[in-house]
Amino acid sequence: MGGNREMKLQILGCHAATPRYLAYPSAQVLQAGKHMLLIDCGEGTQMQLRRFGVRFSRIEHIFISHLHGDHFFGLPGLISTYRLLGREKPLYIYGPKGIKEAITMLLKLGNSWTSYPLHFHELSGSVSEVVFEEGGLRVQTLPLDHRIYTNGFLFSLDEGLYKMRIEEVRKHGIDKAYYRKIKQGKDVPDSQGNLVPNELLTLPPPDPKTYAYCSDTAFMPALIPLIKGVDTLYHEATFQEKDADLAASTKHSTAKEAARMALEAGAGQLILGHFSTRYKDTSGFQEEALAVFPKVEVAHDGRIFEW
């Protein structure tokens, strides 16, 4: 595993709707190779970034699932703070149509437009689309089923570089200047100037690392083909089965439903989050999901997952 192909996820907040002290609404930082991304930005996200010592000036791309307050009311404050800290490099925000107008209005009211370029990529499509692709990282939307227009996001990290079989390369007496081309899958000349087919010199690239963020949504089997074989699935579990009627009426999922999604998608692991604060602790969520799917983790503010 190359150091540049690691995914590291830190939960900043994983609670639903009405936040409490030390129970923050949705936000998480994903380190994917060289990219640091923010996913959702509930109220208080900037305080959580500082609390957990995240070097958040490195964030250049923010992905917002939907425009319920517990997923984006922290965004105007974070954008303002970047200005106060003298940020110069651009910030890119991906989120539902309307987000640009809202943020623009809030900043104008405070007569505090940014010191740095702020770019919005507004989403309104109903099928999955690629919204970001750079340096081996691809981000695509995952249309979800919630009360308002909502997207999850699938992050795929793939350097696309072939693994060089160094003993074969040496056997053909290939100059080091060609090593980069070999990793890119190109045929290269040997010491005699004869082209050597790439498949003799390499092994195929490793599978991409993947992460799917699915919040907020009702149980949605249509999602399964899009997240098939994902390494890590974060799926909302606002309720437990005893409150399945509430999950249905508010278009949220139960822990059991989240586990069924993980099972049917063949996920490597399932992280449960977006817990309703009606539950005293999260042990019930894990228990319920483990009855369906074997690898279940429970988010808590600050927790780090790496794969």
Added chain:
Amino acid sequence: MGGNREMKLQILGCHAATPRYLAYPSAQVLQAGKHMLLIDCGEGTQMQLRRFGVRFSRIEHIFISHLHGDHFFGLPGLISTYRLLGREKPLYIYGPKGIKEAITMLLKLGNSWTSYPLHFHELSGSVSEVVFEEGGLRVQTLPLDHRIYTNGFLFSLDEGLYKMRIEEVRKHGIDKAYYRKIKQGKDVPDSQGNLVPNELLTLPPPDPKTYAYCSDTAFMPALIPLIKGVDTLYHEATFQEKDADLAASTKHSTAKEAARMALEAGAGQLILGHFSTRYKDTSGFQEEALAVFPKVEVAHDGRIFEW
């Protein structure tokens, strides 16, 4: 001092601009007689209300000084939370012109209009005006000098009831049914039916309890006549004198300037707040102000003041 004439102030946040974990932006709760009021509402205010166990469903009036994020980015979240908690009683919001459109847009984006009546009283005047008067509490604006349109607020609690001199009342053989009228300053009949002048039966009402909230503002001597003799003055002190140039360029005050305001207004006590997070601790603020004015307190998140 009647129990209904107490003022109790709890600081929820008193830090400037870029909030940190456990260093929240401006917000405070004022209990004035039977009224519970919220003054400013920076990001994270709803978490702070829960952290300090404030029964915040009782808040019916919110006063916003200006539309910089560190004074109102917590407002949309609090309004949403009230809906999720099933609030039915009205909420009144006083703040600069533009606040209604901003909040309305954010709630509409989330398709989450309130379950309760939400009334906006937008401010745009440049002279002090009374914006609320009910049950002995009067609130008037204090035009401040900041980078954008900003008001402080002066809260005056005055039941307006005269103190009854019970021995005089009894001497005239006045029926208990008239006691309320006596306190209201009316002349009432004695046991013979002859009107007794109120001044024989009462002492004048006690002075009103007062609180002035002045944040954010440059040093502003024009404010002094408006807050003359105030019991408690909360005045911003974003900077210390060594950074007086920064205070001037950003239209903020130093601790020394805040103390000069308290001295010239003849305030009962001065509370310093709105500290820049550039300072390691707040002791320097207090020291600087104490050199000018004798009764200086320093705000910190959660601190309670009563008078």
